[in-house]
Amino acid sequence: MVRAFVGSCPGMSRRDQPPGGGGRPDGRPGGRIRRWPVLRQLLGEDPRAEAARSARTDALRPRTADADHVARSVCPYCAVGCGQLVYVRDGRVTQIEGDPDSPISRGRLCPKGAASRQLVTRPTRRTRVLYRRPYGTEWETLDLETAMDMIADRVVATRRQTWQETDAEGRVLRRTLGIASLGGATLDNEENYLMKKLYTALGAIQIENQARI
Numbered sequence: 001m002v003r004a005f006v007g008s009c010p011g012m013s014r015r016d017q018p019p020g021g022g023g024r025p026d027g028r029p030g031g032r033i034r035r036w037p038v039l040r041q042l043l044g045e046d047p048r049a050e051a052a053r054s055a056r057t058d059a060l061r062p063r064t065a066d067a068d069h070v071a072r073s074v075c076p077y078c079a080v081g082c083g084q085l086v087y088v089r090d091g092r093v094t095q096i097e098g099d100p101d102s103p104i105s106r107g108r109l110c111p112k113g114a115a116s117r118q119l120v121t122r123p124t125r126r127t128r129v130l131y132r133r134p135y136g137t138e139w140e141t142l143d144l145e146t147a148m149d150m151i152a153d154r155v156v157a158t159r160r161q162t163w164q165e166t167d168a169e170g171r172v173l174r175r176t177l178g179i180a181s182l183g184g185a186t187l188d189n190e191e192n193y194l195m196k197k198l199y200t201a202l203g204a205i206q207i208e209n210q211a212r213i
């Protein structure tokens with residue numbers, strides 16, 4: 001009865017084609033023929049699950065299976081701060097998935113967070129500081145130490161030039177309107193807390209953050 005289904009079937013991949021005469025001498029189907037999806041469905045395997053799986057699918061393994069290290073992290077994209085597991089192999093990030101132990105996200109990531117491996121590994125990612133001088137037409141690379149010193153120099157100079165000790169009526173202000181901050185969506189609560197502390201200590205009052213645009 002079963003042998004009536006054994007034969008070439010248009011649309012089937014070569015792998016799934018049953019080999020001619022694949023049965024055993026006792027009439028029961030042999031190993032390769034036993035893998036034929038039609039036969040597996042007829043023999044009662046779930047046609048939407050086990051019987052629909054090819055040998056290639058069975059052989060597939062997740063990228064996380066051969067990681068030699070898993071690090072805990074936080075999604076950098078927005079202030080929700082979903083927990084992430086970062087899978088690493090040979091020093092390279094191979095996958096980033098939701099952390100089931102995170103009390104915030106309990107293993108879930110939105111599509112943006114789920115794609116954050118690309119943020120880390122894509123070849124166009126900038127890893128050097130780029131600087132374009134006033135009136136310059138080309139970008140030049142700077143080492144981080146130099147760039148941080150330049151930023152600090154500008155902050156100190158701007159604060160000094162724009163400092164307001166009192167208003168026109170002599171009321172105490174002790175502020176600068178020359179420095180403002182607009183935080184990005186990747187800043188989490190802790191980073192925003194530290195930024196607010198820093199800018200307030202500098203006398204800046206125009207401090208804002210957006211959770212997401």
Ligand code: SF4
Nearest residue numbers: 075077078082110113
């Ligand atoms: S971008 Fe998505 S995954 Fe990342 S913290 Fe925000 S909600 Fe969570």
